[in-house]
Amino acid sequence: MAVRGVFPNGLVAAKMVAMYASSGEIDAASRIFDNATEHSSLLYNAMIRALTLYGITKRTIEIFFQMHSLGFRGDNFTFPFVFKSCADLCDVWCGKCVHSLIFRSGFVFDMYVGTSLIDMYVKCGDLIDARKLFDEMPVRDVSTWNVLIAGYMKDGLFKDAEELFEEMPIRNIVSWTAMISGYAQNGLADESLQLFDKMLDRDSEVRPNWVTVMSVLPACAHSAALDRGRKIVKISTLRSSYAME
Incomplete structure (x- = not known):
């Protein structure tokens, strides 16, 4: 379905982007985003989520940095999708740039964001930074442990994986x-x-x-x-x- 002559505001545009993306019409969602009369964090989040789910990773990263340059700040909804795109691209440098942007905000220590960041480091082969972040996280759930264990096993670091496995509370x-x-x-x-x-x-x-x-x-x-x-x-x-x- 083509979307022409539609110039919604930020809130309506965000809902329309989510609707079209969930219906498999990512091109229509993109046009809604481009034609919106105003942008907001909500709209950027909706577009970042849509692009990530469709595997359009480079565009996801571009939209995120555009969002940041315009003064819109991401949240614990935004960053996991961005880190997933960095991991899919195996672009640890980009992931580290995003990591540095959000470090002072404290979001990096959000359990969900932190786990997605560890996963990015693991998939990019940077187990040193993955472990450093893991040790710094004040709260971890079983998924956080699993991500690092899987990374150690993949790289043949069996003793490190065994130690973590034995230390797991659950x-x-x-x-x-x-x-x-x-x-x-x-x-x-x-x-x-x-x-x-x-x-x-x-x-x-x-x-x-x-x-x-x-x-x-x-x-x-x-x-x-x-x-x-x-x-x-x-x-x-x-x-x-x-x-x-």
Whole structure:
């Protein structure tokens, strides 16, 4: 649907951008943004979110810096989308620029913003800055821990990941699967299977799901434990059947 001759104000434009973007019409959303008679933080947030969700990463960054140059300040809604775009571009320099812009505002220590920033550093391969920020955050949730653990496992820093995993106050299925998958992908079959076995213990706070099962199966191939793999699939199938009854 083409949008022509529409010149809405900031509030209406923000709602229209969100509406068109959710309907798959990102070009129409962009035209609404460009034709708005006034801009606001709300409108910029709506456009940044829309562009990020459609993977238009470079434009997202451009819109953010335009927003900042005009004196509109982002918030804990804006920055996670911007950091995601930096991560998708693997542009750690850009991410650091945004980090420096928001440092004095205190948003960097918002749990959601901080986690997205750590994720950006991890995906760009900068685990030193990721860990520094992690240690500085006053409040962290399980997602914050998981992001850094996954980064350590991806880079083969197993001891760092193991230490974090053991220190976690609460673990969820993502925590366990990140470790199991990381071991398996790096050829540490025994470690992967041992950790999977811990999930099967009666005292385990988290049970494996199908993602975990798919993550541990390569370890069975590495260790030539094909029978073990068949048993894991069988057990998981039975448990899934019980869960559905």
